Amino acid sequence: MQQQPDKPTRQSKRKRNAGQALTKLLLDDQLDWCQPIYADAPVTPIDDDGVQAIHDASMTVLEDVGVLFLNDAALRVFDQHGCDVDWDSKRVRMDRAFVMEQLAKAPSHITVTPRNPDRALIFGGRYFNFGQVASPPNVMDLDQGRRIGTRADFQNFLKLAQAYNCIHFNCGYAVEPMDMHPSIRHLDGLFDMLTLTDKVVHAYALGTERIEDAMEMVRIGAGLTHEEFEEKPRMFTNINSTSPLKHDWPMLDGAMRMAARNQMVVVSPFTLAGAMAPVTLAGALTLQNAEGLAAIALLQAVRAGAPVIYGAFTSNVDMKTGAPAFGTPEFVRAMQISGQLARFYGLPLRASNANAANALDAQAVWESAFSLQGSCSGGANLIYHAAGWMEGGLSASFEKFVIDCEMLQQIIYAQRPITVDASTLALDAIAEVGPHGHFFGCDHTQQRYRDAFYTPLLSDWRNYETWLDDGGVWAHQRAQKQYKTVLNEYVAPPMDSGHRDQLADFVARRKAEGGAPTDF
């Protein structure tokens, strides 16, 4: 049985692969752009008493041990709110009443609206969103192997992120464009992001000039007044603590500036159990929770109701070597318990698709599959690094991007509601076919077969002999073919030419002014 849809589907002016399930080189069959929603309730590895115990322990850490805030503006905010600020050591001790009072102001759901309002995303509740890999210094592909990232690589990742509907937002530099001078990297980088994609963008909190430039560029790119820009979240940043118990100047500066203007901030302690955090899961999560909540409380004190995300990045290290590990059982459980904590505080959750593999091998996939499973079963609303991350974050891989998108699509698809009614129960079809024959030809099948099942991006379901005769191509090689074709066929999203010109003018002016300092 070989059936073809009798009319072309969306996007499919180009000819389709005939007959057999050959590797898809284009994205005709990909899922539509959508805001996915979890049908499943989150997994909860610990009980309410356990959540309360981690909360209490975190509060004790904030009250008794305190957190370093290496930023005087942040210290002033804490001081004004009656926290115990040691100006010499920059250590802040805050009581739990203050923390909880601030957390109560944070929204449980955040809508971020980029320059194309059709790409607006909801973070919170059962809504979830995937962003592509961010920040590796290296790039990998099958043609050239592993090398330092360039602007051209970064632009290619942006084009892929735009083309694949399962990628909802940009997390930063998919690969660090090392051929751009750091003083102007943020200008050209965000210009690329705002012009090559129309999805939600991220800006790095790397000092005052960069974050201010970024907000201005997002505003200009969308043709907004300053008031319109601040009316709702238009972009986001992510900050990490320097574990244990320290927040550095540039990230605090950027986070406070973003929060003050109603832009979304993800607060993600990077608490590796056994290294910069306690070796026990409960202890590492206590540290994550304390570090994260301290910064979130600050941002609420800066602006009540500032849109913030509870970030989780607790994993473990290999105790023999100190090497970080991802997608481990510890990582899975940490993400799920982080979801319990985030919901305890009424905050959206950020998690990640991470792995430590050095090649596009089975390890890369099982660690990513388990990372995604932990993140999504934990109820994460924002999944960072969802496509393309390799090597513990030191490389971005084009082929891995496609492999991950296959998994992301399947996760989105599996969370669709399942209809059980007279039509789907198919009693008439079962009676019609009876104990003899098959369902290929019956009306019930004919009416539904086109959209009955998930259509994969990459899976090759042909039998062994056919697959071998056609070259015996492995999945990562099929991914290579696909991403190259998608790049060749890439079309930039429409953009108001006036906005684009103003954006280019802004970049030119700021470059002429010397960009941003590089001595941070």
Place this chain on the structure above:
Amino acid sequence: MQQQPDKPTRQSKRKRNAGQALTKLLLDDQLDWCQPIYADAPVTPIDDDGVQAIHDASMTVLEDVGVLFLNDAALRVFDQHGCDVDWDSKRVRMDRAFVMEQLAKAPSHITVTPRNPDRALIFGGRYFNFGQVASPPNVMDLDQGRRIGTRADFQNFLKLAQAYNCIHFNCGYAVEPMDMHPSIRHLDGLFDMLTLTDKVVHAYALGTERIEDAMEMVRIGAGLTHEEFEEKPRMFTNINSTSPLKHDWPMLDGAMRMAARNQMVVVSPFTLAGAMAPVTLAGALTLQNAEGLAAIALLQAVRAGAPVIYGAFTSNVDMKTGAPAFGTPEFVRAMQISGQLARFYGLPLRASNANAANALDAQAVWESAFSLQGSCSGGANLIYHAAGWMEGGLSASFEKFVIDCEMLQQIIYAQRPITVDASTLALDAIAEVGPHGHFFGCDHTQQRYRDAFYTPLLSDWRNYETWLDDGGVWAHQRAQKQYKTVLNEYVAPPMDSGHRDQLADFVARRKAEGGAPTDF
């Protein structure tokens, strides 16, 4: 930081890889043999009304459409219980009162005790168990590629199944030993299984002689009287319906003989949506449910309380080619809903780790990872084909066996309870380290680091340069090294020499008698 346990652990008389996390070639660090238990509640894609609707629809199928039972002994049982038996067509229609009356007799928990009682397994509730791949005609390895299976291959898989603690039972021929004549294959095959492993064994329901020989061999191998053999389940078989709505003679014969002697029967309709089952998930599950429950009712009528497992193998086909697909969103949801149905009837659930990949590529892993995730999040108690399956069941792969075991171990580990108490919350350690320093050296870490985290079988967490300098070995190549070393180091489990001799005598006698007929 490079730390080594200061004394050898269990099994580790042999020297360990020094220092860095090199590929494990032996199983010193594998999880202990255990009976794993799900900590997580199962995922439930549909609500109670949906479960009731599938149940009602299945009952309507059994009442109005009926099922073919191509076995006169089965027809007599149905006839004796007042069912509507058409002797010409061999179609049986049974009303829901009869079905539910029979189902009520089935146990919710089944303990199967093999010749080594320490290997007894519980099927039911939150208990889960993994079996290795069963029944492919082909075998794959990196050395020789894909070829017809032999007894030597089959024996090697048995040795691996014995060596890896995450494999709880044998599902049949891990690869069909095609060099053994079908008339005596069951004799030599089960002899190998009973001597090379001491774990729970399976016998094929392929006609009267084979299943009777198998029960006798399991009895002799364990040194049991006939009464002791029947006292409790000692082994199991699996039967498949011929969808739609047909049960064939040999499987029914074997299942009834096993049930009559209190041995476990897994009833697994193979309902591929869009092909031999309706194209809708609810319809395919309705068919699965009707076919499965009809046979389970029969077995309860044969012997009240017979140990039976509700088998689920609903997946979908590629509607363009008819090729079966596994690990798809449809497969995941079908396993989870099957769990809801099995619990509705108070029966243990069987699921599978399946994929359709032709190579040890990313597809093989993501499809397997999703299959396992669907099976385990669905609450499956018995997971067939959990290690080594490739190509939609047409090949068994040695390297895939090891890759799968890595995933199985992680699933088992992740379901361990997580302790949240004063010790694990680590407040003293957090205060001791404070905002300066790290946790590597603190007492809290030193006391716990040896057993703090999951130790992988295969993951290589070294950095890229170190990994590359050491040959840049991919995970499936590491798996190759590992399985070969494990085979070289294999030691057969102890067996009473008298029992072994009697078993050999039985095999010799039955071979002399000509074995079993091959014209079934």
